[in-house]
Amino acid sequence: MENTLCFSTNYDSALIDRIQEETKSVGYYNLPNQDTHYIDDYLERLDKQQGLELLTDIVVIGIGGSSLGTKAIYHFLKPVRQLQRKLHFIDSTDPIALNNLQRDVNFASKSTHFLIISKSGSTIETIAAYKYILGLINGSSVDYCPFTFITDKNSPLEKHAKEVGALVVNIQDNVGGRFSVLSSVGTIPLILAGIWVDRVLQGANSIKNSFFDNGYIQDVLLQKATFYAKNVANYPINSVFSYTESLRYFNQWYVQLWGESLGKKQRNSVFNIGLTPVGLTGPKDQHSFLQLIIDGTRDKTITFIKLENFEVSSPVPNITLKHLEDTDIINNVEFSTLINLQADSIIESLKKVQRIPLDEINIKQQDEFSIGQLIYYYELLTSLVGDLLNINTYDQPGVESGKQILMEKLKEIKDKQ
Amino acid sequence: MENTLCFSTNYDSALIDRIQEETKSVGYYNLPNQDTHYIDDYLERLDKQQGLELLTDIVVIGIGGSSLGTKAIYHFLKPVRQLQRKLHFIDSTDPIALNNLQRDVNFASKSTHFLIISKSGSTIETIAAYKYILGLINGSSVDYCPFTFITDKNSPLEKHAKEVGALVVNIQDNVGGRFSVLSSVGTIPLILAGIWVDRVLQGANSIKNSFFDNGYIQDVLLQKATFYAKNVANYPINSVFSYTESLRYFNQWYVQLWGESLGKKQRNSVFNIGLTPVGLTGPKDQHSFLQLIIDGTRDKTITFIKLENFEVSSPVPNITLKHLEDTDIINNVEFSTLINLQADSIIESLKKVQRIPLDEINIKQQDEFSIGQLIYYYELLTSLVGDLLNINTYDQPGVESGKQILMEKLKEIKDKQ
Secondary structure (H helix, E strand, O other): OEEEEOOOOOOOOHHHHHHHHHOOOOHHHHHHHOOOHHHHHHHHHHHHHOOOOOOOEEEEEOOHHHOHHHHHHHHHHHHHOOOOOEEEEEOOOOHHHHHHHHHHOOOOOOOEEEEEEOOOOOOHHHHHHHHHHHHHHHOOOOOOOOEEEEEOOOOHHHHHHHHOOOEEEEOOOOOOHHHOOOOHHHHHHHHHHOOOHHHHHHHHHHHHHHHHOOOHHHHHHHHHHHHHHHOOOOOOEEEEEEOOHHHHHHHHHHHHHHHHHHOEEOOOOOOEEOOEEEEEEOOHHHHOOHHHHHHOOOOEEEEEEEEEEOOOOOEOOOOOOOOOHHHHHHOOOEHHHHHHHHHHHHHHHHHOOOOOOEEEEEEEEOOHHHHHHHHHHHHHHHHHHHHHOOOOOOOOHHHHHHHHHHHHHHHHHHHHO | OEEEEOOOOOOOOHHHHHHHHHOOOOHHHHHHHOOOHHHHHHHHHHHHHOOOOOOOEEEEEOOHHHOHHHHHHHHHHHHHOOOOOEEEEEOOOOHHHHHHHHHHOOOOOOOEEEEEEOOOOOOHHHHHHHHHHHHHHHOOOOOOOOEEEEEOOOOHHHHHHHHOOOEEEEOOOOOOHHHOOOOHHHHHHHHHHOOOHHHHHHHHHHHHHHHHOOOHHHHHHHHHHHHHHHOOOOOOEEEEEEOOHHHHHHHHHHHHHHHHHHOEEOOOOOOEEOOEEEEEEOOHHHHOOHHHHHHOOOOEEEEEEEEEEOOOOOEOOOOOOOOOHHHHHHOOOEHHHHHHHHHHHHHHHHHOOOOOOEEEEEEEEOOHHHHHHHHHHHHHHHHHHHHHOOOOOOOOHHHHHHHHHHHHHHHHHHHHO
């Protein structure tokens, strides 16, 4: 992975000491070199409980941090891997989305297993979907428990799981939802899909080492984070422009990580502060968002992510079209070359425009190692910017009020019944 | 459709006269009451050319405005309609996306027809994809032309189409790409899918009449547009928070419409100005973007879109979970009620926060009429804001430079060969 910045900034190297200090209490930092025995152990237990041989479909029930990271990795690799099992995601209370799942998956069959993922078990969407599935299964005679619960140690959800004889995998200590993709929240569904989880972790670890051992990534990340934090008022919007369709769920993961971590009240202050993430896919969004970037208000930084080597490609056929002879210029050009030329052309055109801070990330392959790198890179960047903005990067106090109001509304309905 | 604003603004009613004037030269305004005979005529021609009976798959090749609107309507209605034919979209040069299509569609078969959509025919992604498909078909013996071209009158693409004996449908006059969903760009693929296009147009027309005949929508739109334009510096980000998965492609359509129309250099001025669109889906994005809205910088307006009546729903089963007895509160609540209660709770919690301008759009049904309303409502809103910002809402000069650089890069490659 390479990351070229088109800006430079001085930074305070004490920042790295503060992040070093944070690694003692914030769990995600240590996930790249986690002990992975629990994964093999889990597969053995699942094999005993339900059997692995007939298993073809895994339904992941989790919302926000409990599914976005897994989706990002799964959809990045799916087009280029012969995966062992299909993942399905339930991350909504939309009745139509729930109904659609019934078309795709055989609920009461040894071919399907359900992963219920929630740190505490209080996530209303996840429990509602769990009850929905229980309702569908209850009628049929299943002689095994088709559920695994991925949850915090000693959570009510763990207690429930033990009560019903389901499998449990604990989330590693002190890992927040949006930083949890490399914990059991992500490793368990990904290993079931047949993704080489060890390589994902190795990719993450390569960034971790480069950052903490004074490597190439350290300088890049410190400069970039400092620039973003210093310019929070001038450039409050940070766009990621990914030039491959297979990163579109990575973009969604980034939006949660960035938005929920960095939109906060400042410590010891009355100020609301925040950086707004935008996820874009190239070349499609050249025909959607690019005009705004180029001619609109200068309030955005842009990070281009390019894939150097596409595993699948073919040339544009050498066909001349009558009245469209000008387009012969793309004949024989590989589609993989074309998409990267498009990215390069937009980067070059943006460099000619004043006051649009750019950087460019190049990932080598569409493989486990590269996506592990990219994920850990963004987690570190988020932590660094959060520190510099003087906020708590890891909480989300703003969303509580809506949850309480929902509870009151539900109580009102119950009381009327 | 109802639209409740949580703010009020004085507006200049001369604005409506300026928009009246614009209807003479800007084509999209008149699409709701277009003459639709060309649609029936086209179906007859296609039936003669390739046959409609065996036709099951329509591949739409178009990028940006040539596909986003069709996608929005198609995906809104697909979950609740038994559609006649499946639409597939090619809107990328990503080799992986192109490769995947071959799995889903039989290219050289009477079951598949291709719609090539481009105003001029110079869109590089669209022509590359067309050549790609020609390359795949050329080997096989197809005794009919499986292509329809939807393009401007007398464009090079129309000339090409006539040369190869393909069907042509012209785009109505003076309709720009991102305002073209109600033109032949959208009506042709949608009618082939089996969507009741007349009802989409009637929905749009109901908004048109209400706006131009001094109805309910006129006051709402003038207030809202004036508020957005006046506050372009305070609230440069406009989020749409749709509480149904089936509006997720509508969100993408909105992002293009808003971003590309309103990100411009001001007329007779050196200022870059713009409003940044963000598309959110509830309840999922409560677990992603909501924290930033509530505690982050006060730079966003939020529009909630709620669907009053879900066609499909079921209650949360009446199941008590050991150790999770608190969640009994959702038992027997319809999922459709739950998702709307979630939206209401977030709206209520946001109303308690200072300086977050909100509004709420309620659409009645998941049907053609409602999506037609929503689309025309947003097109009008965009035109109004563009007028007030003193920009040209309908061009996109910023994207030209990147296209030219791409041409130069391609020429370099050719010269080396």
